[in-house]
Amino acid sequence: MAEAIRRRGRPRKASPEAPATVQALERALDMLDLLAARPNLTLSEVAERAGQPPSTTHRILHTLASRGMVESDPATQGWNIGPASFRLGSAFMRRSGLVERARPILRGLMEHTGETANLGIPNGDAVLFISQVETTETIRAFFPPGTRSPLHASGIGKALLAFGRPAILDAILSGPGLQRFTDHTLTDPEALRADLARIRHRGFSLDDEEKTRGMRCIAAPVFDLTGEAVAGISVSGPAHRIQPEHVKTLGAAVTAAAAALTEAMGGQPPEPQT
Known part of the structure; x- marks a missing residue:
């Protein structure tokens, strides 16, 4: 009997392992x-910086440019992200409606506090900033959409760690170590755990020049309908404007904004731990 003809389509799996990646795409x-x-x-x-030959880099960049993913500035010969990349990023941000619902809340927070208001979501061991309303002050914090910041050294990151699943913190602490950015960065696991306990008690976090010298950030978590911390709202600005005596007032404003976004998304805060 002739062997049955196999249907065309995906090739047979050689093993149950994860499929190989495409090197050129990587x-x-x-x-x-x-x-x-x-x-x-x-x-x-x-x-x-990519560790690739110039000829390979040239082919990849020009392929990406043909699809609008990157573009070159003729004046500087510099390469930048293109409009097609922006459209893809915008599609991601539209997926849940989080950005649209947060926008008026961020604007109100900025107008109330006079400082830049930010929205971020967890992204591995970092915060991914997805929206921002800048203050009109000349000196201001700037976290454009797409910027990432480590969870342990950012206001939103620490708020997410404090109210997130313990496994997330355990995974970070089991890694190679907490990276130091300034002399204020919490690199000792026990010091970080103590700070997270304080955050849970008062409801908001403080990045006290822990990522960038001279900048402070106050943040609070946003919860989904299961009570999981899925995003964070913050205000950030120079330390000479966000003085220690302002932290409590700004913390109350940020916490109220995060609660408003939680409600707008149909979420609810977790039950208090006893």
Whole structure:
């Protein structure tokens, strides 16, 4: 009997292991990440930082440029994220309606406090900032959408750790160590745990120049309908404006804004722990 003809389609699985990745695609995505973090790099700078030959880098960048994912500035020969990347990012932010619902709340928070208001969501071991309403002050904090900041060294990050699942904190503390950014960064696990306990007690977090010297940030968590912390709202600004005596008042304003967004998203805070 002739062997049955196998239907065309996906190839047979060689093993139950995860499918192999496409190396060329990984390189292209690495370059997109690089340009998102460091705009206006030249082709040779992209090649050096990506660890790829200039010829390979040239082909990848021009392929991405043909789809609008990146673009080159003729004046500087620098490469930047293109409009197609922005459209993809915007589609992600529209997925849950979180950004749209947060926008008026962020604007009201900025107008009430006079400081930049931010919205972030957890992204692995970091916070991903997805929206911001800037203050009109000349000196101000700036976290454009797409910026990432470590959970242990940011206002929103610590709020998410304080009210999030314990496994998230355990995973971070079991890693290679807490990175130090300033002399205020909490790199000792017990010091971080103590700070998170204080955050749970008062309802908001304080980044006291822990990520960037001279900048402070106050944040509170946003909860979904199951009581899980899925986002955070913060105000951030220079330390000379956010003085210690202002923290309690700003904390109350941020907590109220986070509660308003929780309600707008149909969420609820978790039951108090006894």
